[in-house]
Amino acid sequence: MEKVKIVEIKKSIFENNDKQADNLRGELKSRGLYLLNLMSSPGSGKTTTLIQTINLLKDKLRIAVMEADIDSDVDAVKIKEATGIQSIQLHTGGMCHLDAEMTRQGLDSLDTDGTDLVILENVGNLVCPAEFDTGAVRNAMILSVPEGDDKPLKYPLMFSVCDVVIVNKTDVMPYFDFDLEKCREYVRMRNPKAVVIPICARTGEGVDVFASWLLNEVRNWKQ
Ligand SMILES: Nc1nc2c(ncn2[C@@H]2O[C@H](COP(=O)(O)OP(=O)(O)OP(=O)(O)O)[C@@H](O)[C@H]2O)c(=O)[nH]1
Numbered sequence: 101m102e103k104v105k106i107v108e109i110k111k112s113i114f115e116n117n118d119k120q121a122d123n124l125r126g127e128l129k130s131r132g133l134y135l136l137n138l139m140s141s142p143g144s145g146k147t148t149t150l151i152q153t154i155n156l157l158k159d160k161l162r163i164a165v166m167e168a169d170i171d172s173d174v175d176a177v178k179i180k181e182a183t184g185i186q187s188i189q190l191h192t193g194g195m196c197h198l199d200a201e202m203t204r205q206g207l208d209s210l211d212t213d214g215t216d217l218v219i220l221e222n223v224g225n226l227v228c229p230a231e232f233d234t235g236a237v238r239n240a241m242i243l244s245v246p247e248g249d250d251k252p253l254k255y256p257l258m259f260s261v262c263d264v265v266i267v268n269k270t271d272v273m274p275y276f277d278f279d280l281e282k283c284r285e286y287v288r289m290r291n292p293k294a295v296v297i298p299i300c301a302r303t304g305e306g307v308d309v310f311a312s313w314l315l316n317e318v319r320n321w322k323q
């Protein structure tokens with residue numbers, strides 16, 4: 101038997117994604133359900149950060165996770181085993197992103213009764229996911245130290261659509277030429293409103309700052 105539910109997402113037939121996304125956000129608002137879209141390059145630490153964040157919040161909020169990948173169920177299984185919360189795996193049929201209709205298919209496969217927060221871990225990619233509004237209330241992204249502090253200059257769209265930029269793997273800062281202040285400045289150039297939160301998902305350092313931001317967001321959304 102599969103350890104987690106695996107959902108094969110069908111390619112979207114809708115052409116107006118922005119409208120589908122706005123409709124989905126409207127429905128989520130009326131249900132009091134908050135959806136966070138988490139994006140990053142492959143391996144920057146999305147799943148590790150989610151495990152730490154969920155373990156800080158799971159006594160305060162009812163949380164579910166949708167893990168989107170081209171194949172495998174490793175991330176959904178990791179989340180379920182490390183946190184005990186509801187976690188499903190979405191297969192994108194080779195696509196490098198989810199749009200609003202594909203996100204809806206994922207949500208329809210979850211048991212969201214009484215759920216406060218659903219987190220979508222998008223496909224690891226710094227380009228395509230930024231081009232499609234998933235219908236999430238907010239977008240967050242992770243930039244990890246080994247990727248370099250210049251990424252906001254090279255991948256402007258991703259940084260401009262995100263409300264939060266988590267800088268992960270601060271433990272390896274001494275081994276890389278990563279200037280946090282420069283990075284903050286580059287993020288500001290793309291998106292002056294974005295909140296930058298340095299963390300080390302491996303040890304959990306700084307994750308409480310992101311968890312507090314998220315808790316506040318969910319509480320405000322439900323009012
Ligand atoms: N040194 C260090 N390693 C980390 C940290 N966070 C995550 N890692 C490691 O980075 C690797 C990738 O982490 P994941 O959490 O799987 O990254 P991801 O973004 O979910 O990866 P994909 O889903 O494949 O895109 C793993 O080996 C983690 O243990 C950190 O803060 N410091």
Ligand SMILES: [Mg+2]
Pocket residue numbers: 146147148175221
């Ligand atoms: Mg992952």
